[in-house]
Amino acid sequence: MWKIWDFIKERRRLFGGIVLLAWAFSLFTAGETPRLSPGPLAKVLLALVSYPGRTITFTLQGLAGIGRNYFLLVGVEAENQKLKKNLLDLEAARFQCRETQSENTRLKTLLHYSLANTYTVIPAQVIGQSQNGGYLSLTLNQGQRAGLRPGLPVATSQGLVGRISEVGFQEAKVILLTDRNSAVPILMEKTRSQGIARGTGDGKLEIRYFSRLEDVGVGDLALTSGLEGIYPKGIRVGQIQDVRRKNYGLFQDIWAEPSVDFSRLEEVLVIFQEEPK
Amino acid sequence: MRAILLYLGWGWLFVVLQVSLFAFLPLGEARPDLLFFLILYLGVEFGTLGGAILVFFLGYVLDLVSSSFFGLNSLLALLFFFWVSWISHRVDSRDLPFWAVALAVFSVVEILFFWFWPWLLNPGAELPTGLFSALVLRTVGNLVFGLPIMKLLYLADNRRGKESVPQL
Numbered sequence: 255m256w257k258i259w260d261f262i263k264e265r266r267r268l269f270g271g272i273v274l275l276a277w278a279f280s281l282f283t284a285g286e287t288p289r290l291s292p293g294p295l296a297k298v299l300l301a302l303v304s305y306p307g308r309t310i311t312f313t314l315q316g317l318a319g320i321g322r323n324y325f326l327l328v329g330v331e332a333e334n335q336k337l338k339k340n341l342l343d344l345e346a347a348r349f350q351c352r353e354t355q356s357e358n359t360r361l362k363t364l365l366h367y368s369l370a371n372t373y374t375v376i377p378a379q380v381i382g383q384s385q386n387g388g389y390l391s392l393t394l395n396q397g398q399r400a401g402l403r404p405g406l407p408v409a410t411s412q413g414l415v416g417r418i419s420e421v422g423f424q425e426a427k428v429i430l431l432t433d434r435n436s437a438v439p440i441l442m443e444k445t446r447s448q449g450i451a452r453g454t455g456d457g458k459l460e461i462r463y464f465s466r467l468e469d470v471g472v473g474d475l476a477l478t479s480g481l482e483g484i485y486p487k488g489i490r491v492g493q494i495q496d497v498r499r500k501n502y503g504l505f506q507d508i509w510a511e512p513s514v515d516f517s518r519l520e521e522v523l524v525i526f527q528e529e530p531k
Numbered sequence: 532m533r534a535i536l537l538y539l540g541w542g543w544l545f546v547v548l549q550v551s552l553f554a555f556l557p558l559g560e561a562r563p564d565l566l567f568f569l570i571l572y573l574g575v576e577f578g579t580l581g582g583a584i585l586v587f588f589l590g591y592v593l594d595l596v597s598s599s600f601f602g603l604n605s606l607l608a609l610l611f612f613f614w615v616s617w618i619s620h621r622v623d624s625r626d627l628p629f630w631a632v633a634l635a636v637f638s639v640v641e642i643l644f645f646w647f648w649p650w651l652l653n654p655g656a657e658l659p660t661g662l663f664s665a666l667v668l669r670t671v672g673n674l675v676f677g678l679p680i681m682k683l684l685y686l687a688d689n690r691r692g693k694e695s696v697p698q699l
Contacts, residue, residue, distance in 0.1 A: 266580060267579070267580050270580040270583065270584075271580065271583055271609075271613060274583055274584065274587045274609055275606070275609055275610070275613075277587070277605075278587060278590070278602060278605040278606040278608075278609050279602070279606055280602075281591070281594070281601060281602030281605055281606070282600065282601070282602030282603055282605070282606045283602070284601070284602065296595055299591075299592050299595055300595050300596060302543065303543065303546050303547055303550065303592060303595070303596045304550075304596060306547045306551070307547045307550045307551035307596070308551070309551075310547065310548075310551035310552055310555075311551045311554070311555055314551070314552065314555045315555070318555075
């Protein structure tokens with residue numbers, strides 16, 4: 255008996271290993287049973303591992319959640335900025351579209367006007383307006399390159415605007431009809447009587463040289479007479495606003511309102527009575 | 532006794548990390564078997580019956596918290612421990628190449644077992660696909676994480692002055 259015990263003791267590693275392996279193998283072959291009904295030791299071991307494990311997992315999940323939300327918010331912020339920029343671009347495009355539509359309508363009206371007249375015209379855009387005392391002028395975006403030169407009349411579909419006074423390479427200055435230096439030969443549409451419309455510098459026209467005997471009334475239309483060869487005949491100049499007949503003198507005192515609203519000018523036509531060079 | 536408590540502490544830490552941190556990381560098949568790094572270390576340094584009991588206990592704990600087949604980790608841990616312990620007397624086992632070979636062998640055996648054991652139980656079942664990628668990934672994962680951890684275990688032992696597991 256003692257011999258057997260000594261034999262085992264001498265080979266305790268071997269026998270211990272065999273016992274452990276057998277135990278492990280029996281656990282393995284026993285299947286799921288021990289897990290379903292863990293004993294007190296297994297419960298303690300499970301608690302020792304699972305509590306800290308759960309803490310680490312929850313912490314990691316929380317950190318990952320914060321990270322995900324942060325990156326999500328960063329994405330939302332970037333998307334928001336992008337959408338705002340898109341909105342601004344669309345607003346700008348919409349505005350541009352509306353402007354183009356409006357310009358198209360105005361140009362169509364101008365074209366119709368130019369066809370009604372038999373003159374060669376060049377459309378130009380108003381790029382500047384200045385008022386210095388009673389001296390009013392516009393700046394156009396066309397100049398020598400388009401064949402413009404001083405003296406050419408400028409009009410819109412509403413009526414006469416003025417004439418070109420100075421020409422640059424790509425711009426031209428226009429003296430308005432209402433400028434103090436402006437004088438336009440006119441005739442009354444109704445009576446065909448002739449006179450001169452001078453600018454007063456305050457947005458009105460003074461009609462001169464109308465005989466006291468002429469029948470001129472408020473509302474009558476004044477057109478260019480075509481004399482002096484500067485302005486083509488028949489362009490509307492203004493509408494009579496005030497007529498004063500004195501008991502003395504040769505002429506009446508007449509004031510007119512220009513046909514063109516100079517404050518809303520955007521496009522005009524430069525009129526050539528011959529082909530532009 | 533202090534040594535047993537120390538390695539139980541290491542084992543507890545590795546098991547906790549394996550079922551929490553490394554289960555959380557998206558490593559897939561490359562998820563390392565942390566506890567088996569400690570078993571490799573124990574096999575090299577303390578190939579005794581005391582070491583085997585410790586290894587069996589740690590394998591059992593791992594079985595309790597995570598195992599597809601209960602008892603598998605206890606069995607694999609013991610087999611791995613005895614194999615390392617046996618071979619470490621015949622080659623230079625305190626060096627990186629040995630650890631690398633041992634970890635690679637363990638990875639292959641573990642994956643092959645997980646792949647074929649269900650099929651052995653139920654021969655009519657179809658074998659899952661992706662065996663090769665699983666082998667490669669698990670081996671790489673174990674090598675990438677295992678070698679630094681082995682180094683860390685040796686460094687920790689050198690700092691405190693080694694004390695062996697009680698000889699039975």
